[in-house]
Amino acid sequence: MTVFGIFFASIAFAQLMMGSLLLTPLWKTNQSIRLYMLLMICCCCYLTKVIFVPVAFGSFFWWLELVGGNALPGVFWLVSQSVFGDHVVLKRWQYALASLTLLIPFVTKTSQMLFAYDINDFALLSAGIKYGGTLLELLFISHALMIAVSHWRGDLVQERRYIRGGVISVSALYIILVIINDEFFKLQWPGVELLKSGIMALLVTGINFFLFTLRKSSLFETVKQPPQESCPPEARARxxxxxxxxxxxxxxxxxxxxxxxxxxxxxxxxxxxxxxxxxxxxxxxxxxxxxxxxxxxxxxxxxxxxxxxxxxxxxxxxxxxxxxxxxxxxxxxxxxxxxxxxxxxxxxxxxxx
Incomplete structure (x- = not known):
């Protein structure tokens, strides 16, 4: 990782922490805010492997990256469901399904540490867990992207349309490309890591811009208000x-x-x-x-x-x-x-x- 890569990753990390802290007073408002804060924290955990290098196996930062990085796709999917989907109140099965992106690698790594075996010795099992987990992550992010795009035309809140069409969709595409590169291509060129960190810093900047300059109800207020069809005649548009x-x-x-x-x-x-x-x-x-x-x-x-x-x-x-x-x-x-x-x-x- 180049110095500039660490610099951009640090910018993204700082903005994510700032965003989660600024949302803390609102965390009791609704589940969308809580899930959004959790998404920010997961992103921070994922960035620890970039900022705090080298990260030793089994260390504190190693565990942070393991938990946050693997939970990120599932949390991203929950955020998309809560903010943009039909499920204003998420069901337990949705939380359970999203937890699989964390549960599978967590159990694998924990078992490896406790029982001192290398899962790579079991080629079929190792491939099944690796590619199965990666496929699950891609499915979550792809479905989140589909939710944002499919609900885009019917959304009547203009600010949310901007967020859906821009930040959310681009973020989903970015995560998909990062997963594909990290799990399949494994490109190690300095320019690739710099590009990843730079785009993330730009995305987080855009997210914070929308988050703190637009009305919070544009993104987070998912409880429907009763319709008002009988406005005073003098206040009605023709x-x-x-x-x-x-x-x-x-x-x-x-x-x-x-x-x-x-x-x-x-x-x-x-x-x-x-x-x-x-x-x-x-x-x-x-x-x-x-x-x-x-x-x-x-x-x-x-x-x-x-x-x-x-x-x-x-x-x-x-x-x-x-x-x-x-x-x-x-x-x-x-x-x-x-x-x-x-x-x-x-x-x-x-x-x-």
Whole structure:
């Protein structure tokens, strides 16, 4: 590692530590902030092998790099799920799955130290652990990249779109390239290490810029606020009634595959302005949430009517614009805390009696 490589790595390390410290007062706010802080700490641990060289086997810094470096892909995936995915509250199985990137190498190294055997003596086992672990890491980072990109168009918060399209996506690509180089190509040229450290310093600088110059709610506030459709008339934008009429009267939400670009074209409103109206005045953070509000409302009304008591739930879901029963069930339960079938039984029970 060159002097400049260590210099850039130290810059990245210092900024990561600063970012995690500045977020400390907010760590109780929600899980996204806690996971983001953990990601920063994992990155710091990974950088110890660059800054504190040489690192002796079994030393304190060796353990830091082992834990932080291997946990990083899983934590990165959890951050992407928490901030950008559909899982506002992560499930236990997601944490368990993400922990595999750390658990596999940790158990291997610990067993090697305790029982004094070299896993390389078992060629098949060694190859399986090495390449299996690497594949798992690549899958996590690739899936995190897919989450950021796939949710990019539907995100109505402009600042988060910048973060998704820039920092998060580039960071995922960077981690993928580093994993491929470290595990497969193992290029040792001084220029490669300098490039890795320089790009990381640049990325962390960009992350801190977005993190501390934009509203923290742009990235971390994942709890949905109740929609506001009835703003005072004097405070409404003139296009807002057209948007509401398109949903309530024309029922455009029924169109399969409707995108915000398609809705903007149908209403003859610039897409950028439409995003601001739905987010700023109607208080939706995601375009799918906006559409699902009307879809769920339509199905809810029909489930409460005896005339539709024999109509399959799937039929009602597809007619309202949902693409699958699973996505409908999930959205419906998030709204009513009941499955559609349970809701129908509950509201129709008095009528049956």
């Amino acid at each position: 296009e807002l009634p057209r948007i509401i009429d398109a949903m309530e009267q024309d029922k455009l939400y029924r169109q399969e595959g409707l995108t915000i670009a398609g809705l903007a074209k149908a209403l003859s409103i610039h897409e950028y302005k439409l995003r601001n109206l739905i987010n700023g005045e109607m208080n939706y953070r995601n375009f799918n949430d906006f559409l699902n509000h009307y879809r769920i409302r339509e199905v809810t009304e029909k489930l409460a009517q005896p005339a539709y008591s024999q109509t399959p739930v799937l039929t009602l879901a597809l007619e309202s614009g949902f693409r699958s029963l699973s996505s409908f069930n999930k959205a419906f339960k998030n709204t009513h805390q009941l499955t559609p079938t349970e809701y129908r039984k509950k509201v129709l029970a008095p009528a049956v009696v």
